[in-house]
Amino acid sequence: MSGEHARPTSLLSRSAPDTAPPPHGTRHGRRGGFGMRLRRRVLAYRDIEFLSTHVPGDAGPGQECLLLVHVRKVVGQVHYRICAACGEGVITGIDLDERFLSSGLGTRALSHLASRHPGTTWTSTLSLRTTRDLLRRMRIPAASTDLACVHLPAAADPAAAAG
DSSP states (O other): OOTGGGGGGOSSOOOOOSSSTTTTTTTOOOOHHHHHHHHHHHHHEEEEEEEEEOSSSSSSSTEEEEEETTTEEEEEEEEEEEETTEEHHHHHHHHEEEETTTHHHHHHHHHHHHHSSTEEEEEEEOOHHHHHHHHHTTTTBBOOOOOOOSSSSTTOOOEEEEE
């Protein structure tokens, strides 16, 4: 009778076996809510590597990409243009896997970008709500369309690139 020593011996106190699940699911199952957010945040700060690369093809000079890699899989990208001559950088795109959206990975990636290029003044062309909130938290202003860097050709104008 292994394990019977901790059970009550009175037959009056025994009831039918409880078939209802425990109140918080299985004992060792995955947690939701705060536990899962904490696990994603630790993963974002411990296991993500940053790799910088130039964008191949007709992206234009100065167009670069910061890859966010977790176990040989790209889980995010930050696209940006940088001009070393005038010390200005423009963030043109931020893409993160859905599971890393609330983990602080975007903040960490932009902080890494700022530390990789010290002395660079950053602006952004992004206007989606999620990226706009991230950029406001990081104090990166929106880029003005009329104040483009004179050292880099406009990447958005295909007629200027073709002519």
